[in-house]
Amino acid sequence: MIVLFIGSLIVSASYSMVVPFLPLFLEQIGVHQDVETWSGILFSVAFFGGAISAPYWGSLADRFGRKPMIIRSGIALVVTYILIGFVYNPYLLLLIRLTQGLLSGYIPNSIALIGSNTPENRVGFSLSMVSSATAAGGIIGPLFGGVLANWLGNRIAFVSAGVIVLLATALAIIWVKEVNFVPTKKRSSIFSAFAELKHNRSLMLALSLNLLTSFSIMTVEPVITLYIEQLSHSTTNASLVSGIVFSLTGIANVVFAPLWGRTADRIGFTRTLFFGLLGGTIGTLMQLPFHNIYAFAAVRFMYGAFFCAVYPAINGLIVKATAADFRGRAFGLNQTANQIGNMVGPLVGGVVGTAYSIHGVFWVTGTLLGIVTILHITITHRTTSTHSP
DSSP states (O other): OHHHHHHHHHHHHHHHTTGGGHHHHHHHTTOOSSHHHHHHHHHHHHHHHHHHHHHHHHHHHHHHOHHHHHHHHHHHHHHHHHHHTTOOOHHHHHHHHHHHHHTOOHHHHHHHHHHHSSOGGGHHHHHHHHHHHHHHHHHHHHHHHHHHHHHTOHHHHHHHHHHHHHHHHHHHHHHOOOTTOOOOSSOOOHHHHHHHHHTOHHHHHHHHHHHHHHHHHHTSHHHHHHHHHHHHTOSTTHHHHHHHHHHHHHHHHHHHHHHHHHHHHHHOHHHHHHHHHHHHHHHHHTTSSOOSHHHHHHHHHHHHHHHTTHHHHHHHHHHHHSOGGGHHHHHHHHHHHHHHHHHHHHHHHHHHHHHSOHHHHHHHHHHHHHHHHHHHHHHHHHHHHHHOO
8 A cells, every 4th residue: 555655656656747737738739729729729638538448447447457557657657657747739749638547547556556455444545544654745746847837848747757656666566465356256257347336236336436527527627727817917937836825735645535535444434435425515615706816825725625525535435345355356447437527527617617617617616516416315225225124
């Protein structure tokens, strides 16, 4: 867990040090019209690739282990990040982002490996530590990426992202040991994984919540950098200011995710998920009234303190709902659900931002998270009523 904690931190940092700044990078390579829409497409295309390929990689993980999938995805990230550093055409950038999504999977396979090698009464805490790692990367990445982009340019930032992912991959190769790996006894296909999903109601519920939640929060991702640029009233240090504000949500995650993990081990993943969704809904809507960069940053921190409970809780529900020899496919399906939400969300956010305003995107995000919270309460209540004597 320690090695994958460090690896997940590095991979998350590599993502957050470059991807949030894609809208600014687009302007540098000559895209000056419909930047919000272009940004939404660039965010979404990698998730589209991940949604298509994740069940296949999950099937291979159940046959050959999660460690080989971690190494494969790490090498792919190294190559694609470095290639982006040499791009001058938005269409070529789009193609590389698609390839990046098709070959992704470092963190989902790390979660699956840790979930299968952790005692039952420590699953919540262990998964929350992975969440803390990705959040810590979310702190370091924007700060480091913002400084690099500000001083040396976005191209150097992309190449640097590839170099640090190479370190994470080397750590996995040398020190990760998959002790409790139980290979599936029969060769499974993607279709058989979906067939088994139909008979696992708890897993299907967890995946549905992941998809809807990812869709909700990703509507705001393509435009938030542009919004921060507006609030700071300057384009001179836009990357640096955006990096600092982005990092605050990650700081909240690092501080509060372990606490939510212990809470989940005590009260259960279902209740923990409710508190995270409710806090995320309120925190998103509270970002609307503020037109000052400092007040906006403070609300982003409060939002992160609650929302960091959501994804570890969903991952915990998946671990509880699946057998060890199906867990690779389960987290592959989970990644597909996550990537579909991540794919559609930025498209909707980009279109809303272009057609209406960035404030309209925040309204959409908050409303969607509220709907997900209500659905979670309703479905949980019905499930409890069905199983009660």
